[in-house]
Amino acid sequence: MSHTAGAMEGKQLSVRGLTHSYGGQNAISDIAFDIEAGEIVALLGPSGCGKSTVLRAIAGLIQPKSGAITLGGQDLAHVSARARGIGMVFQNYALFPHLTVAENIAYPLACQQVARAERRDRVEEMLSLVQLNGYGNRLPRELSGGQQQRVAVARAIAGRPSLLLLDEPFGALDRALRFDLQVELLHLQKTLGITTLIVTHDQEEAQSLAGRLVLMNKGNVEQIDTPMAVYDRPKSLFVNTFIGQANVLQAKVERFEGDTTFVSVGNGRALVLPRRLNFTTGSAVTLTFRPEEVRLVTAPSAAALPVKVAVSVPLGPTLVHDLMLDDGTSLRASEVRAPSTSIPEAGAALFAEVDTERVHVFPG
Numbered sequence: 001m002s003h004t005a006g007a008m009e010g011k012q013l014s015v016r017g018l019t020h021s022y023g024g025q026n027a028i029s030d031i032a033f034d035i036e037a038g039e040i041v042a043l044l045g046p047s048g049c050g051k052s053t054v055l056r057a058i059a060g061l062i063q064p065k066s067g068a069i070t071l072g073g074q075d076l077a078h079v080s081a082r083a084r085g086i087g088m089v090f091q092n093y094a095l096f097p098h099l100t101v102a103e104n105i106a107y108p109l110a111c112q113q114v115a116r117a118e119r120r121d122r123v124e125e126m127l128s129l130v131q132l133n134g135y136g137n138r139l140p141r142e143l144s145g146g147q148q149q150r151v152a153v154a155r156a157i158a159g160r161p162s163l164l165l166l167d168e169p170f171g172a173l174d175r176a177l178r179f180d181l182q183v184e185l186l187h188l189q190k191t192l193g194i195t196t197l198i199v200t201h202d203q204e205e206a207q208s209l210a211g212r213l214v215l216m217n218k219g220n221v222e223q224i225d226t227p228m229a230v231y232d233r234p235k236s237l238f239v240n241t242f243i244g245q246a247n248v249l250q251a252k253v254e255r256f257e258g259d260t261t262f263v264s265v266g267n268g269r270a271l272v273l274p275r276r277l278n279f280t281t282g283s284a285v286t287l288t289f290r291p292e293e294v295r296l297v298t299a300p301s302a303a304a305l306p307v308k309v310a311v312s313v314p315l316g317p318t319l320v321h322d323l324m325l326d327d328g329t330s331l332r333a334s335e336v337r338a339p340s341t342s343i344p345e346a347g348a349a350l351f352a353e354v355d356t357e358r359v360h361v362f363p364g
């Protein structure tokens, strides 16, 4: 009798001290994170930061130099890639071109020596899960890109893996289709309760799919948090500028007054931050704040910097201002736009009022 898809059981993944190098060059160093059973986590970072290397080590496609990977408490060090019970989806579909859709999906089942009748049932079940009923006899080339990727997902989950790994799965698809498939994948993942790790360099994709993000930069983990925490409380300048947009200003700590800190920006312009910074007087610091945390006003204040408007661009519901400080540094501000919102002239001299509660301060 065929099991139901719901019988799939996601397992907890644990990665510790994962380090790997290619030709003496360290690609990843001391990577550590967990994914709880049934959780979906995104490994996010710029191209070349080591995401695929982490994924390949988990899948058993490379032997890492050091570190431990456990799945459901079992150490995978001496478990072959095939025996790990991991399903994988790559960007380029990687379907067998000469096999039909049904044969592609059945392939891992045949490897697992699942009986023929059970295989047929499971292929039907998978086709229905990815909404491709009736497509079993087609060849991959007779399908659209989105449909091919659905087959790749069906093939990856047909063997009831306890972990699903997705490497830039929607990278080759256009935006609208990507979104549809993301929604479908999320639904499938929740329905099946399958532990999932998705690798992407696309922050929107990561934020819309994953409950938690593992942010990587240059072979290291910079932060592990929910998408909101990563956006609101970035632990490093890298995270702050990689996730969402951020204005970055070089500043100097001038003096403290009670619970406030006076910093200077650009040509000695003062900005008062409503807290005592943990830096000594004279320290060079980097201030960051989001465009939505800047308001264009007509009057100076302790939280405002004089600016010239370079250009203001209405983007549907948002009005984006490109501004310039008097030392030439660019700033961006964005505000919600209504039909009544007036658009400043290019060259207008105004003040950029910063929500100083929300300013992040990093060393240097």
Ligand code: ADP
Binding pocket: 022, 023, 027, 045, 046, 047, 048, 049, 050, 051, 052, 053, 054
């Ligand atoms: P990402 O997936 O984040 O783009 P990768 O894990 O593919 O990053 O690569 C991490 C680093 O390791 C990069 O500098 C890349 O050039 C290097 N690298 C990846 N694969 C190989 C390989 N097979 N041989 C040599 N260097 C590699």
